[in-house]
Amino acid sequence: MKNTLPVIDLSKVDHPEERAAFYTELRQTARNIGFFYLVGHGVNLAQIRQMEQQARAFFDLPQAQKNRLNMVHSPQFRGYTGSKEEITRNQPDHREQIDLGAELPVWEHIPEDKPWLHLQGPNLWPDATALPEFKSTVLDYQHTLRQVAIKLLRAFLVALGQPENALDDLIADPAVHLLKLVRYPASAAQADAQGVGAHKDTDILTLLLQDEVGGLQVQTDEGWIDVPPLQDAFVINIGEILELATNGYLRANVHRVITPQGQQDRYSIAYFLAPNLNSHVTLLNLSTELKQLALGPEADPNNPMLQQLGANSFKSRLRSHKNVADKYYPQTYPQTRNAS
Numbered sequence: 358m359k360n361t362l363p364v365i366d367l368s369k370v371d372h373p374e375e376r377a378a379f380y381t382e383l384r385q386t387a388r389n390i391g392f393f394y395l396v397g398h399g400v401n402l403a404q405i406r407q408m409e410q411q412a413r414a415f416f417d418l419p420q421a422q423k424n425r426l427n428m429v430h431s432p433q434f435r436g437y438t439g440s441k442e443e444i445t446r447n448q449p450d451h452r453e454q455i456d457l458g459a460e461l462p463v464w465e466h467i468p469e470d471k472p473w474l475h476l477q478g479p480n481l482w483p484d485a486t487a488l489p490e491f492k493s494t495v496l497d498y499q500h501t502l503r504q505v506a507i508k509l510l511r512a513f514l515v516a517l518g519q520p521e522n523a524l525d526d527l528i529a530d531p532a533v534h535l536l537k538l539v540r541y542p543a544s545a546a547q548a549d550a551q552g553v554g555a556h557k558d559t560d561i562l563t564l565l566l567q568d569e570v571g572g573l574q575v576q577t578d579e580g581w582i583d584v585p586p587l588q589d590a591f592v593i594n595i596g597e598i599l600e601l602a603t604n605g606y607l608r609a610n611v612h613r614v615i616t617p618q619g620q621q622d623r624y625s626i627a628y629f630l631a632p633n634l635n636s637h638v639t640l641l642n643l644s645t646e647l648k649q650l651a652l653g654p655e656a657d658p659n660n661p662m663l664q665q666l667g668a669n670s671f672k673s674r675l676r677s678h679k680n681v682a683d684k685y686y687p688q689t690y691p692q693t694r695n696a697s
């Protein structure tokens with residue numbers, strides 16, 4: 358069983374003499390495994406430390422302060438979710454988290470046939486007297502990670518023989534993304550419990566920063582394999598939209614997190630590059646050689662992808678956060694409510 362994932366150095370794209378080999382390596386890695394570590398990403402380590410420190414400080418707030426930010430207060434699906442409130446594959450996830458999206462005003466006059474525009478709006482921020490640096494740290498980190506994610510997306514496109522701007526419609530302004538700060542409480546009694554259940558990421562690309570505890574696993578043809586921590590590298594996973602756009606040449610991998618064993622909680626910070634709410638999936642025109650390997654996206658009958666990407670994002674939020682869905686959108690996409 359393989360237990361080492363490839364390491365891709367993004368800085369090679371900036372060196373003309375290394376570029377061709379880099380694209381080949383990126384294409385093969387993405388195709389064969391779909392999960393890899395990214396180094397040479399250029400993010401300042403001080404910025405990473407600051408983000409980690411603020412995430413920990415957030416989870417250290419008194420429970421009552423976190424509860425005031427509960428997502429149930431946000432029609433935009435922003436804010437805090439307590440342990441076991443989120444459901445994946447019909448099972449509760451043993452993790453607490455705060456979801457922070459693009460900080461934008463709510464959309465005015467939303468037509469009935471575009472309910473997904475409700476996803477745009479403000480975040481729920483912790484009290485600035487308790488955490489004065491939290492908001493600026495989050496917004497700066499989102500901004501930086503977006504640049505890295507777009508650089509990587511463009512590298513993928515060139516590696517697939519496409520113009521680097523082939524998917525620029527998806528990342529057009531107003532920007533959409535999600536930063537999720539997560540804490541998985543350690544529990545010797547519940548070791549092996551579901552930290553987060555098996556899933557694919559729905560968006561374009563995910564850049565994940567995990568701490569030294571471990572517990573992330575990815576599903577491969579040979580079964581589940583560990584994704585052990587690699588200091589200051591991002592774990593990259595391909596989202597369903599890239600799987601769809603490449604007609605399955607790239608695969609969105611199924612992954613999960615096992616509850617940490619022992620005494621130490623696990624923290625992770627996931628940045629999801631998400632599509633513009635008004636965009637649609639574009640099918641890339643791959644070369645004949647690549648097309649032969651693109652066998653179509655994996656259809657999940659319980660969770661069909663929608664071509665209209667705002668609708669797709671909205672549906673995925675409704676499924677994961679049923680309390681928010683029931684409170685604000687009881688009539689929207691009722692068919693998705695009972696899906697796993």
Ligand SMILES: O=C(O)CCC(=O)C(=O)O
Pocket residue numbers: 537539553558565567573612613614625626627
């Ligand atoms: O915490 C992790 O390592 C993974 C989190 C994850 O897969 C997700 O939130 O989509």
Ligand SMILES: [Fe+2]
Pocket residue numbers: 556557558612
């Ligand atoms: Fe994920």
